[in-house]
Amino acid sequence: MxxxxxxxxxxxxxxxxxxxxxxxxxxxxxxxxxxxxxxxxxxxxxxxxxxxxxxxxxxxxxxxxxxxxxxxxxxxxxxxxxxxxxxxxxxxxxxxxxxxxxxxxxxxxxxxxxxxxxxxxxxxxxxxxxxxxxxxxxxxxxxxxxxxxxxxxxxxxxxxxxxxxxxxxxxxxxxxxxxxxxxxxxxxxxxxxxxNQFSPLLEFDPASDRVRRALGFARDNLAGDLSVPRLAEAAGLSTRQFARAFTAETGQTPARAVERLRVEAARALVEDSRRSFEEIARATGFGSADRLCQGFLRTLGRTPQELRREGRRNQGDRVPSQAH
The missing domain is CATH 3.40.50.880 (Class I glutamine amidotransferase (GATase) domain)
Structure with missing residues (x-):
């Protein structure tokens, strides 16, 4: 056809x-x-x-x-x-x-x-x-x-x-x-x-290569250990230096930035996949569906359940019909 x-x-x-x-x-x-x-x-x-x-x-x-x-x-x-x-x-x-x-x-x-x-x-x-x-x-x-x-x-x-x-x-x-x-x-x-139209990595826009390197490491290892000591190691800074530099350059604490990166990755899976919330939580580093839900509420003001329902409605809308 x-x-x-x-x-x-x-x-x-x-x-x-x-x-x-x-x-x-x-x-x-x-x-x-x-x-x-x-x-x-x-x-x-x-x-x-x-x-x-x-x-x-x-x-x-x-x-x-x-x-x-x-x-x-x-x-x-x-x-x-x-x-x-x-x-x-x-x-x-x-x-x-x-x-x-x-x-x-x-x-x-x-x-x-x-x-x-x-x-x-x-x-x-x-x-x-x-x-x-x-x-x-x-x-x-x-x-x-x-x-x-x-x-x-x-x-x-x-x-x-x-x-x-x-x-x-x-x-x-x-x-x-x-x-x-x-x-x-x-x-x-x-x-x-x-x-989202914006990536958190673009919004943070740190000035130093070391903080950018830590953010890149976080993005590539969302399911792993992203504690401040681990991020500081990726940046090549002491824990204290890293925490101070990260907050000064991004306006976010490392923990808050990591949560936003994880929410961005999880949101795509929540809306467009059939994976369970527990699976998504493990894949994106939240660990449990409860912590996934808490992260969504803090960052998006909505639960994963609400976003999945909306995503399914959008999938259902993709049926060719007369436009007008």
């Missing part, structure tokens, strides 16, 4: 929002011997200039129907007489699309077209407040890297569009094809949609 996918671009779109997911689907097409037909379109066809200055050749937006209509984002708010025309065309095309998806700030266009009303959605963390303020009917979840609500998919910034594409490929072509695409692109197969 060949599925028709259409990417709708416009002046000043982000090139990577197009090229990353487009290449993922192109690889899936090669692996399946023609599972996808790919179209890059614009309102009137012809060359369209991306935000980085590279022009892309497009065809005029076809009438459809489409199995998937994808809208990339832009680095700045769109302005011009053509913008209302674009949102109208997007709304019309969605009527003839089994699924609709946005990448990064493309969620603002979906919202402007009325396609996100009453739905869960995400976008780049920079525009999440704008999305919520301008479109109060949208149930914005800025913590997720992508969200599937029925036939409408939204993703966070840039590389999250590849994660969303892999999830769509898995739904269409199976897990093995998606895994092979991920291997060919040298990306994870696949970051779950519930993963």
């Amino acid at each position: 060949e599925r028709h996918l259409c990417f709708l671009v416009y002046p000043d779109f982000v090139l990577f929002d197009l090229s990353g997911p487009l290449e993922a689907f192109n690889l899936a097409r090669a692996l399946t011997g023609g599972g996808y037909r790919l179209t890059v379109a614009s309102l009137d066809g012809g060359t369209v200039l991306s935000s980085c200055g590279l022009a892309v050749v497009t065809e005029a937006l076809p009438a459809g129907p489409f199995d998937l209509l994808v809208v990339p984002g832009a680095p700045a708010p769109l302005a011009g007489d053509w913008v209302p025309r674009l949102t109208r065309a997007l709304a019309d095309a969605a009527e003839h699309s089994a699924r609709v998806a946005s990448i990064c700030t493309g969620a603002l266009l979906l919202a402007a077209a009325g396609l996100l009303d009453g739905r869960r959605a995400t976008s780049h963390w920079l525009v999440v407040p704008q999305l919520q303020a301008e479109f109060p009917a949208v149930r914005v979840d800025g913590d997720r890297i992508f969200v599937a609500d029925g036939a409408v998919w939204t993703s966070a910034g840039m590389s999250a569009g590849i994660d969303m594409a892999l999830a769509l490929i898995e739904a269409d072509c199976g897990a093995e094809v998606a895994r092979n695409v991920a291997r060919m692109m040298v990306v994870y197969h696949r970051r779950p949609g519930g993963q």
Whole structure:
């Protein structure tokens, strides 16, 4: 079965929002011997200039129907007489699309077209407040890297569009094809949609190599001994020096930082696997389901049980249907 996918671009779109997911689907097409037909379109066809200055050749937006209509984002708010025309065309095309998806700030266009009303959605963390303020009917979840609500998919910034594409490929072509695409692109197969847009490692951003080395060691050994003496050893500092330097550079105690790293790893398993909470607790260093639950409550304000129920609802939402 060949599925028709259409990417709708416009002046000043982000090139990577197009090229990353487009290449993922192109690889899936090669692996399946023609599972996808790919179209890059614009309102009137012809060359369209991306935000980085590279022009892309497009065809005029076809009438459809489409199995998937994808809208990339832009680095700045769109302005011009053509913008209302674009949102109208997007709304019309969605009527003839089994699924609709946005990448990064493309969620603002979906919202402007009325396609996100009453739905869960995400976008780049920079525009999440704008999305919520301008479109109060949208149930914005800025913590997720992508969200599937029925036939409408939204993703966070840039590389999250590849994660969303892999999830769509898995739904269409199976897990093995998606895994092979991920291997060919040298990306994870696949970051779950519930993963935070921010990694604690990026948020801590320590100044010294030694503290960074300790954080890297912690990330790679979550199930092991991550006591202050062990982390100090990995950093090459005395216990007292390490504890003082770590807190000064990250604003967190070592214990709190380790817990956040463990929660990040455990959350992905809680939402996207069938492993028991005891297994997840052992794999991520919490030791027991009770301690796992306590860590989740302190860090996320929610229990693993609540997140798993939400993850299962999201999995259930991934059923192709009319978008609008």
